[in-house]
Amino acid sequence: MNAASFYAKAPRHLVAVDCIIFGFDEGRLKLLIMQRKVAPMAGEWSLVGGFVQEEESTDEAAARVLEHTTGLNDIYMNQLHCYGDVARDTGARVISVAYYALIRITNHDKPLAREHGAHWLELHEIPDLIFDHGKMIEDALTALRNNAQFHPIGFELLPEKFTLSQLRCLYEEIYRKTLDKRNFRKKILSLDVMEKLDEKDKTSSKKGAHLYRFDPEKYEALKRKGLVFEI
Amino acid sequence: MNAASFYAKAPRHLVAVDCIIFGFDEGRLKLLIMQRKVAPMAGEWSLVGGFVQEEESTDEAAARVLEHTTGLNDIYMNQLHCYGDVARDTGARVISVAYYALIRITNHDKPLAREHGAHWLELHEIPDLIFDHGKMIEDALTALRNNAQFHPIGFELLPEKFTLSQLRCLYEEIYRKTLDKRNFRKKILSLDVMEKLDEKDKTSSKKGAHLYRFDPEKYEALKRKGLVFEI
Numbered sequence: 266m267n268a269a270s271f272y273a274k275a276p277r278h279l280v281a282v283d284c285i286i287f288g289f290d291e292g293r294l295k296l297l298i299m300q301r302k303v304a305p306m307a308g309e310w311s312l313v314g315g316f317v318q319e320e321e322s323t324d325e326a327a328a329r330v331l332e333h334t335t336g337l338n339d340i341y342m343n344q345l346h347c348y349g350d351v352a353r354d355t356g357a358r359v360i361s362v363a364y365y366a367l368i369r370i371t372n373h374d375k376p377l378a379r380e381h382g383a384h385w386l387e388l389h390e391i392p393d394l395i396f397d398h399g400k401m402i403e404d405a406l407t408a409l410r411n412n413a414q415f416h417p418i419g420f421e422l423l424p425e426k427f428t429l430s431q432l433r434c435l436y437e438e439i440y441r442k443t444l445d446k447r448n449f450r451k452k453i454l455s456l457d458v459m460e461k462l463d464e465k466d467k468t469s470s471k472k473g474a475h476l477y478r479f480d481p482e483k484y485e486a487l488k489r490k491g492l493v494f495e496i
Numbered sequence: 497m498n499a500a501s502f503y504a505k506a507p508r509h510l511v512a513v514d515c516i517i518f519g520f521d522e523g524r525l526k527l528l529i530m531q532r533k534v535a536p537m538a539g540e541w542s543l544v545g546g547f548v549q550e551e552e553s554t555d556e557a558a559a560r561v562l563e564h565t566t567g568l569n570d571i572y573m574n575q576l577h578c579y580g581d582v583a584r585d586t587g588a589r590v591i592s593v594a595y596y597a598l599i600r601i602t603n604h605d606k607p608l609a610r611e612h613g614a615h616w617l618e619l620h621e622i623p624d625l626i627f628d629h630g631k632m633i634e635d636a637l638t639a640l641r642n643n644a645q646f647h648p649i650g651f652e653l654l655p656e657k658f659t660l661s662q663l664r665c666l667y668e669e670i671y672r673k674t675l676d677k678r679n680f681r682k683k684i685l686s687l688d689v690m691e692k693l694d695e696k697d698k699t700s701s702k703k704g705a706h707l708y709r710f711d712p713e714k715y716e717a718l719k720r721k722g723l724v725f726e727i
Contacts, residue, residue, distance in 0.1 A: 268535070268536035
């Protein structure tokens with residue numbers, strides 16, 4: 266068999282990308298989802314996604330689709346999983362490669378996303394989504410939790426200076442459970458990746474809460490070494 | 497736009513699966529690779545792979561291809577990554593979903609694989625492979641190492657009763673480095689997932705080496721909880 270007929274004999278498939286974009290904003294984990302404006306499935310909710318074109322890699326397709334639908338660019342996305350079940354899309358057989366990212370939402374991003382029909386919703390606010398998009402979100406949350414179990418988190422998400430409450434909020438959102446303040450404080454300080462600053466955040470109480478900052482070197486070293494963070 | 501034209505407008509792609517099958521045999525980590533018998537690329541070496549057909553999921557395609565080319569069935573494979581670069585295959589644009597598994601090689605499997613043109617080779621024996629198959633192997637080894645860093649390993653690979661040397665060999669093969677016997681012994685025993693048996697293996701010395709067995713409950717509990725195994 267020559268090369269041309271070797272490839273010509275094989276079936277061809279529609280391939281899509283879907284993006285699970287988590288943001289951390291005002292102490293809440295939010296997810297970027299879209300309400301579809303045009304048919305098919307107008308009015309239904311979905312992840313940000315689209316078809317892979319001929320002259321672009323799947324990574325490039327994910328970046329293009331994200332920028333096109335939300336204005337967000339330069340976002341580093343991890344590949345989550347390739348969803349390849351025959352009947353996962355109700356309209357045709359589509360293989361989907363899912364990507365996820367966790368970003369710090371800026372005030373600049375919010376109106377841009379809205380303009381495009383994309384919304385940052387808290388997890389409990391998310392309506393039913395089309396196809397297996399709900400499962401993709403569950404899988405991405407599992408990946409985030411696994412990451413948080415074995416690596417330090419927060420550096421890319423929190424402001425440069427933050428309080429222990431803000432950091433605890435992030436863990437509580439990812440694990441979707443309330444954590445004991447004292448235990449959390451003890452565990453997180455024992456990791457020895459943060460520096461306590463001589464400044465206080467007084468927005469939530471008169472007494473104020475100490476501000477902390479990650480030590481980039483210690484943070485990176487612990488990321489490489491790994492840890493077990495028991496919740 | 498109606499649903500039919502929505503899907504009809506999108507480009508279609510060849511989609512393949514590639515399987516990275518590690519085996520543990522005689523104290524060595526081996527990999528199942530194929531020498532291609534027919535054109536295109538006859539004589540060249542590759543992973544076990546093939547195209548995804550219309551009526552099968554990508555998972556099913558991986559299982560079918562593996563069974564068809566090696567006789568191995570009922571192997572639980574993890575999805576590794578979807579390789580979606582435009583020019584990764586030199587013959588046409590093919591998106592490949594890679595899967596990996598670590599299995600205990602049985603004497604039954606070896607002749608079966610050979611019959612199909614598949615060979616179990618040690619890592620240092622592997623010739624240059626086509627396309628990005630070498631990169632897929634590197635990525636699968638990284639996944640194995642990450643798994644071994646945070647979870648107990650060995651249960652699925654070693655015989656029911658094994659010596660500490662056999663277990664150390666497995667870690668040495670996965671990390672591709674020689675480990676200090678005493679340190680390894682101390683670390684692995686401190687995990688408290690094995691039971692020391694009242695039996696010895698006398699194949700490698702007159703004095704013999706103690707045999708151990710994993711405690712399934714403790715092993716599973718540690719797998720859930722996680723650990724940091726520093727090499």
